[in-house]
Amino acid sequence: MQTYTVRLRERGQLTIPQAVREELDFKEGDTLTLLQLDGFLLLRPKQPLAPLLSQQFSWQMDEAGLSLAELLEGLAEERQISSQKRFGNDV
Secondary structure, three states, X not given: OOOOOOOOOHHHOOOOOXXXXXXXOOXXXXXXXXXXXXXXXXXXXXXXXXXXXXHHHHHHXXXXXXXXXXXXXXXXXXXXXXXXXXXXXXX
């Protein structure tokens, strides 16, 4: 673990040291997530949700022994039930 000193500038900007940017392959325009935790600030690369959700769906489908077609069919049925409960009509 490495510690760096950075200075907060006007408008709340700070510069991530070049060595860190290179090691973590940060590029200009990358989006980061700032976590505030008990007086500490943690920065991490923002991860796109689609790949993460895809992995979770795949894992759950494998665990349940479902195919994509079966999952989508079940989703359509759940959507219809939800709509009937909420709006009292068929979709």
